[in-house]
Amino acid sequence: MGRFYKKAIVTALLVSALSTTAFAASKDNTDYENIPPEAVIVTDFNSDIFKSSAFSNYDNEHQQYRLSKYDIINVSIVGFNDSLNKSNTMGRYGYTSSAINGSVNYNSTLAQTGFNDIVIGPDGYAQLPYAGSVKLAGLTVDEAKDLLTMKLGRYLKIPSMSVIVTSYGPRKVQVLGEVEKPGIIELAADDMNVLAAVTSAGWANKYGRIKKIQVIRIIDGVMYVKEANLKDYIEKHDIRQNIELKDGDILYIPRSNKIDLQDDIMPWISFYGLYKNITD
Incomplete structure (x- = not known):
């Protein structure tokens, strides 16, 4: 009888843990995280607020450089x-x-x-x-x-x-969330884009969701947010996704719900070994 109860308890714990992990992996984080409701979500590409770095470089060929602090x-x-x-x-x-x-x-x-x-x-x-x-x-x-x-x-x-x-003075942006080296980074004037910022921050860690990077900009007290998909930029060459940054911008890389083999699966394999030892 004691063996039966041990088996039932361990089985229940194992099923519960695996169910929780599977549920987390199945969630789709489509909402913007940690963004106040009054923030303005920008969906247009090449808008007045956010431009693709490629489009901006093209425009700059027809515009003069504007002086900035620390120049x-x-x-x-x-x-x-x-x-x-x-x-x-x-x-x-x-x-x-x-x-x-x-x-x-x-x-x-x-x-x-x-x-x-x-x-x-x-x-x-x-x-x-x-x-x-x-x-x-x-x-x-x-x-x-x-x-x-x-x-x-x-x-x-x-x-x-x-x-x-x-x-030309350095520009500073903040890179927060699931990156290897979160914090304030300096970028050269001609490297002001999402790809350069995330790269300078050591790239996204294993949980970082580069498909849902939030670019946050404050203009006259109003927060504007635009989503950048670096995965599409890298794999599909969608140049619109590599957004041009401005001095003082904030990048937030949200956490993915994907399952990591080493951290999420291997502990339960070890747990299953314990289960076998108890129930056999």
Whole structure:
């Protein structure tokens, strides 16, 4: 009788565990996880909010680059000697004391040096002698040149000015959920897409669902969400799925309900061995 009860109990536990695993595997997570109800779900491809990286690159061929935070630029006043350039090289967010304390006449300084290594700060502003704090983030290079010409033109007549981007600042996105290295990652300006972000985060782990990646973007306090299917991008070459990212975007890789052989099946095989030992 004792043997019969042992067999019944172990059998019930085994059936219950396997049923639970099978049910989890059969579920289809079609709903967006951890997204507030007020979020705007974007379903269109190449919308005003989200664009495919491929489409965006095509569009950018017809558009000028717009300056961003942490970009570094040089401003040169064409036609003037720049022998004193080193004395007024810009610092990380400002400029050296020689330009600030007026140790040289401002006309001579502007005419002979230009400004090198101007960093656009995290607020989008750059600090220049005489021009002061100038917001450059979001402007094209030509727009920045026109603005600086106007600002500096109050102190001398500028025949011609050039603005050159010498370094493009890194962009940061968050990759969360079922990836090997979740957290904040930096991407180069020309690597701002879902594939590059997930790759930089060590790729999805064995439970990560790359068919249902959520790209989250906040614009003027409104959350927008677009789903990306990297599996279709890789296997079916659906270029629409590799969405272009913006600085500050969030990627969430949800958990899949698939059964993993090592973690989900092997323990129950071991359990079955125990079952046989008890019941035999």
